[in-house]
Amino acid sequence: MLSKIQPIARVICQNITGRFIHNPSARRTMKSGIRFSKTAKELPKVVASKDYSEPNSSWSQEMMKLYEQYIEKTKDGSWKKLPSYNRFLVLNEDGHFIDKFPPSKARLFTRNTEEEGSMFEYVVFANKVEKKAVGLFQSGDLLEGPSGFVHGGAIATIVDAVSGTLATYVAGFVMTASLNLDYKNPIPLGSTVIIECQLEKKEERKSYVNTRVISHDCTKLHTESTALFVSVNQKNPYQG
Ligand SMILES: CCCCCCCC(=O)SCCNC(=O)CCNC(=O)[C@H](O)C(C)(C)COP(=O)(O)OP(=O)(O)OC[C@H]1O[C@@H](n2cnc3c(N)ncnc32)[C@H](O)[C@@H]1OP(=O)(O)O
Numbered sequence: 134m135l136s137k138i139q140p141i142a143r144v145i146c147q148n149i150t151g152r153f154i155h156n157p158s159a160r161r162t163m164k165s166g167i168r169f170s171k172t173a174k175e176l177p178k179v180v181a182s183k184d185y186s187e188p189n190s191s192w193s194q195e196m197m198k199l200y201e202q203y204i205e206k207t208k209d210g211s212w213k214k215l216p217s218y219n220r221f222l223v224l225n226e227d228g229h230f231i232d233k234f235p236p237s238k239a240r241l242f243t244r245n246t247e248e249e250g251s252m253f254e255y256v257v258f259a260n261k262v263e264k265k266a267v268g269l270f271q272s273g274d275l276l277e278g279p280s281g282f283v284h285g286g287a288i289a290t291i292v293d294a295v296s297g298t299l300a301t302y303v304a305g306f307v308m309t310a311s312l313n314l315d316y317k318n319p320i321p322l323g324s325t326v327i328i329e330c331q332l333e334k335k336e337e338r339k340s341y342v343n344t345r346v347i348s349h350d351c352t353k354l355h356t357e358s359t360a361l362f363v364s365v366n367q368k369n370p371y372q373g
Pocket residue numbers: 293294295297298301307308309310311338339361363365
């Protein structure tokens with residue numbers, strides 16, 4: 134099983150570390166909308182067509198204000214905004230990036246619609262030295278659980294996505310082995326919340342991440358979580 138996962142691991146890490154950089158000479162566009170560099174010499178310069186964590190017109194004032202605060206923090210290099218695409222690419226044995234997962238309709242669960250603002254609007258910032266990540270999350274109408282509030286499964290999904298992003302950022306490709314949530318206060322549908330993740334400890338392949346979901350004004354605790362992520366590829370060439 135591990136050998137099948139390893140190529141995926143290399144790609145996910147490139148996503149998380151933001152190594153997919155713009156390549157003006159990229160020429161081919163695949164169905165997935167991801168452009169490929171033409172020659173091996175140009176690799177690994179690949180660019181996905183859209184970073185879904187860029188602001189769009191659905192973002193609320195609260196979301197934009199927090200976004201700008203964290204963008205400010207990236208200016209001294211301590212924090213980094215991580216890009217977010219709707220699929221992962223695989224680096225094949227010839228050193229070329231390919232979209233290896235037919236059918237092409239497959240999409241990352243949290244990035245599976247083009248309708249802005251309807252589901253998961255989020256952006257993740259990470260601080261490698263402090264082993265922290267912050268997700269800014271605005272919930273869309275299609276994530277309703279109890280009337281007027283976000284579905285618990287959607288909260289679990291976004292917590293898994295943000296805490297898993299931190300684990301991947303510090304440890305390479307991981308799988309969620311366990312995710313425990315305490316729902317303290319419901320999240321009003323459409324509101325913006327802050328998802329604060331801290332790597333608690335790392336023991337060989339195991340990364341433990343603690344998470345708090347708080348309101349955008351930091352006055353209310355919505356959810357607490359602990360998670361264990363297990364690395365499935367320890368020889369990751371892209372980790373510095
Ligand atoms: C963009 C990035 C964001 C990503 C966020 C989203 C991620 C996901 O949604 S992943 C999908 C959901 N997760 C899954 O489907 C995972 C299914 N489970 C598995 O594949 C495997 O059980 C897996 C990979 C977790 C571990 O299997 P394997 O590699 O064989 O390791 P294994 O030897 O069993 O365990 C390694 C260590 O972790 C521990 N461990 C594994 N599972 C658990 C668990 N549930 N609870 C506690 N400890 C555990 C083991 O005890 C062991 O510890 P030690 O090294 O001290 O003996």
